[in-house]
């Protein structure tokens with residue numbers, strides 16, 4: 620009976636995502652503490668932010684609004700760098716402080732050129748506080764037809780959908796390998812830069828550029844995953860090694876328990 624317990628534990632370990640190492644004890648951010656106790660207009664940002672990708676990565680209120688997150692009495696003092704609520708026209712520069720590649724594409728696009736004249740800013744599409752991981756789902760009739768028709772938006776979505784699917788499939792396989800304790804670092808590094816290049820490009824709104832770059836990225840991905848060749852790619856090799864290791868481990872555990 621015990622061996623089934625062990626097998627189940629091993630299988631569970633295979634499907635469980637690797638847990639991130641916890642950093643140092645979190646410091647109290649006074650902005651969050653005080654704002655959470657304020658009326659809706661001032662506390663809603665806290666509630667929305669709490670489940671955002673920025674909260675997950677420790678990007679707190681002061682990253683966008685300035686101020687001193689450690690000193691409650693002076694936190695909103697301009698002398699401590701407090702900037703208040705950003706004007707819509709200054710939003711791209713604010714976000715661009717960290718998202719440089721995306722913002723460069725955006726500034727050169729029809730949307731960037733229409734900034735301050737009816738064009739969308741970053742927060743029109745992503746929200747300000749409830750920002751989550753971006754995906755092609757954002758290109759929807761709901762988000763893209765308030766200012767113009769949907770046909771151009773649809774062309775961009777169609778040009779991106781195949782590469783998007785390839786990236787997702789490889790990411791999924793890497794997660795599985797990683798949970799098996801296999802070193803996926805070189806692969807992840809490569810995927811990370813390809814993924815960023817691909818997702819940032821959307822903001823150019825340039826279908827020709829997107830088609831060209833997508834073809835290039837697809838070729839790179841096929842090399843990486845071995846999908847194009849007869850199973851000679853790096854990923855295929857790593858997967859084979861991963862399953863062989865797992866099988867060997869399972870076998871030795873079962874054998875020990877039987878013996």
Ligand code: HEC
Nearest residue numbers: 649650653654680681684685686687688691694695703704
């Ligand atoms: C002790 C309570 C308290 C702390 C600490 C605090 N705030 Fe505020 N905050 C308020 C109140 C009350 C208001 C509304 C009145 C006002 O604008 O001064 C406000 C307003 C704001 C606004 C909206 C301003 C506007 O013009 O509408 C922003 C943005 C803001 N705070 C950000 C921050 C940030 C960032 C921090 C931390 C660096 C912070 N707050 C710390 C109480 C606080």
Ligand code: HEC
Nearest residue numbers: 650654660661664665668673678679680683704705742747
């Ligand atoms: C990624 C950048 C970013 C972060 C992080 C962020 N904000 Fe904001 N915040 C904005 C932007 C942009 C606006 C203006 C647009 C809007 O009102 O949505 C804004 C608006 C506000 C307002 C004014 C809301 C209103 O309706 O007048 C308050 C208050 C505020 N933020 C508080 C906070 C607090 C508190 C935190 C931390 C929990 C925080 N923000 C984190 C970008 C950010």
Ligand code: HEC
Nearest residue numbers: 672676678682713714716717741742745747750751752753
């Ligand atoms: C202080 C740096 C900083 C600022 C300012 C900032 N971000 Fe971020 N943002 C991050 C980090 C770190 C992440 C998480 C890592 C990643 O995915 O890039 C992130 C993630 C994101 C994501 C999800 C990316 C993905 O992979 O899908 C979006 C969308 C985003 N931010 C939009 C914005 C917008 C819009 C603004 C301005 C209102 C903004 N950010 C301001 C640092 C910042």
Ligand code: HEC
Nearest residue numbers: 729730733737738739757758762763765766767771772824
């Ligand atoms: C707040 C208004 C607004 C929203 C929301 C908006 N757009 Fe636009 N968009 C514009 C303006 C303004 C232009 C430039 C004038 C035009 O072409 O109509 C534009 C132009 C475009 C173009 C033409 C680019 C070119 O070079 O010809 C595309 C493609 C586009 N938008 C895609 C999208 C997509 C996809 C979404 C949703 C994710 C979206 N837009 C949401 C305002 C908006």
Ligand code: HEC
Nearest residue numbers: 711714718722725739740741744753754755757815818821
């Ligand atoms: C018209 C809507 C729209 C506007 C305006 C917009 N974005 Fe995006 N953004 C998207 C969509 C759609 C995606 C997903 C594209 C994809 O899946 O390839 C995205 C993806 C992203 C990502 C993820 C990129 C990655 O590497 O995974 C970030 C970060 C981001 N946007 C930040 C910004 C910032 C900063 C601005 C302003 C300078 C901005 N966005 C303006 C719609 C928009």
